[in-house]
Amino acid sequence: MTNDMTDVAGLLGLWASGTGPLYDQLALGIIRLIESGDIVVGTRLPPERDFAKALAVSRTTIISAYAKLQELGWLERRQGAGTWVTRPVEDSRKALNSPVGATSYAITRVLNAAVQPAPGVIDLATAAYKDAHHVHDVLASLLPEDxxxxxxxxxxxxxxxxxxxxxxxxxxxxxxxxxxxxxxxxxxxxxxxxxxxxxxxxxxxxxxxxxxxxxxxxxxxxxxxxxxxxxxxxxxxxxxxxxxxxxxxxxxxxxxxxxxxxxxxxxxxxxxxxxxxxxxxxxxxxxxxxxxxxxxxxxxxxxxxxxxxxxxxxxxxxxxxxxxxxxxxxxxxxxxxxxxxxxxxxxxxxxxxxxxxxxxxxxxxxxxxxxSWADIAASRRETTARNLAAAESALQELLPDWSYRAPDGGQSLWVTMPRGDSRPFAHLAMREGVEVLPGSIFSWEDSPCPNLRVSLTRSPAETVEGLGRLARAWRKA
The missing domain is CATH 3.40.640.10 (Type I PLP-dependent aspartate aminotransferase-like (Major domain))
Structure with missing residues (x-):
């Protein structure tokens, strides 16, 4: 839980994955955090300009979201003193017992995806293969006595x-x-x-x-x-x-x-x-x-x-x-x-x-x-290599000012933007229909970072399409 305005943007995770105006989605995201106890009564929300920059949205979006929350009774605006959460959490014990680790960007992202899936979004955040044909083959061979x-x-x-x-x-x-x-x-x-x-x-x-x-x-x-x-x-x-x-x-x-x-x-x-x-x-x-x-x-x-x-x-x-x-x-x-x-x-x-x-x-x-682990591992390596080749070609064409080091192994590509912090850009990318992970969440300090992790476990076509959407977001950044 938090009563620090600097934590609110991080608690929201990838909030703009639903439908309707952005200010409505933002207001709903803040309400959910208050109801869960992650934002407690007395929290001062960020100033409009700072919050807009952190979330990569216009100041008008923030103003509209705050106005809606104030209208619904969730906020109080004090002249010269900022915007404060005033509606009490229904179960204060929930707020007191909310674990620190459960409010991170990564956990919020996974929970939001489970509660409110975003159809049509290309997931270049999850570094895991989706197929299960090996599993299917084994299941088909099992007998009750097994x-x-x-x-x-x-x-x-x-x-x-x-x-x-x-x-x-x-x-x-x-x-x-x-x-x-x-x-x-x-x-x-x-x-x-x-x-x-x-x-x-x-x-x-x-x-x-x-x-x-x-x-x-x-x-x-x-x-x-x-x-x-x-x-x-x-x-x-x-x-x-x-x-x-x-x-x-x-x-x-x-x-x-x-x-x-x-x-x-x-x-x-x-x-x-x-x-x-x-x-x-x-x-x-x-x-x-x-x-x-x-x-x-x-x-x-x-x-x-x-x-x-x-x-x-x-x-x-x-x-x-x-x-x-x-x-x-x-x-x-x-x-x-x-x-x-x-x-x-x-x-x-x-x-x-x-x-x-x-x-x-x-x-x-x-x-x-x-x-059969050796054969499965070889297949995984071949799949990742194809996706890496597709990703490198797309990056060179669509985002030529971005840099990266070709990975020696693993399931992802660590790319570097030429400027800015990757966390607000990840929000902007989500609104273009592609999900990536900001580099700051991979460090204890969680400080601004120009890196993004891009998964190489989707198909070449999905990877190229996702990077195309990332390029669209970058043109708007």
Missing amino acids: LAVYGELGGYHPLGIPELRSAVATFLSQRGVPTTLNQVVITTGVQQAAQIILSVYAPTGHPVAVESPTWNCILDILRMLGGVVIPLPVDDRGAVLGEISRLAQTSNLRAIWMTSGYHNPTGVEVARERVHEAARLAEETRTPIIENATLRELGLRPGNAPLTVAHYAPTGPVITVGSLSKLLSPVLRLAWLRAPESIVRQIARQKTVWDSGSSLLPQIVAARLLE
Whole structure:
């Protein structure tokens, strides 16, 4: 929740995705935030000119929205003192209990899309493949007896079904990280894995080093947990650990979150020496390294997949997190984590409190699909490469003054606008029918940023059309 006018634009997320005049959509978005308790009574709303700039709309739109809210009794305008929320929230306890992490741009975007879908909008924000034909093939082959065997204990398998854990262990062992079944936990997505791990290793008020920029969901989790974040700079070789090595030896640093493989959002391949340095740091200081290896199999250049921290420190305090959804299909909503057995026991106790077992059917399907992981990964890489070629051609033609670095791997393109802040531009782009993510949400500081993350998981035709709409928005910026 907020009573700070500087937070309101961020809380709104992508508000202009409905129908009707913009001022009506804006007024409705503000009302929803007040009703949910994210904006509390006594909040001073931003001045009209500043708010218009933040949302990339005209000042007239803001004036009209404020006038409508005042007419409906939601606002009070005080001469010379600004515009204030006056209508009380129906349940004040809801406002008091609203978690900090639940008000971020990214979370607001996902919730708004679920509550009020925007037909016709091209989604270049979500970096996940949509297809599920591999899943369909497995489902068609399953027999009733294949499913009934998992009914013991009410279907509760808090660590994951043994067949899938064994398949993940085999997969990792084949990729150079010797792993046993008891070193693997299956979770409902990478977000759940990260939340469980950080609730164990980064309780409220304890410092965690996090690369910046990084996967945005980890920042929401740390905000919700009340984490203290030490940003790690990222260059074209991955996270820069230099200063953190000293802090790990001299302070109460609880954990380090970093990427191995291919970095989200920049797409750079994390250099082998950076990964090796992290392994040495973990073993020498006993500081847990939590490595996000989600995109490791999705390289876009010839050669073997990058090595992980666990490769260099297989028995050290290293927790590796990977996604089955990214590789196999998003309909599975599954992830895995790999760690020494002593760490797995701590994580398993925490997971069992929150979740006595991820859904069984996706696990059964994933266990069978992992037998074909190499072919599926190759198909993913080919698809992304085609979409990248289409995106590069469209950018050069439609947005020649924008810049980007071709990604080494992953599922997205990190582009740089020649001027301005990408957050208000993302609002403007949505009104042109294309959704992208502003770069600021990938950093703890959440400060103005000229970068945008553009997904490469749509078809070439959708990608080109989406970038065409982005170009239209840029001409109006």
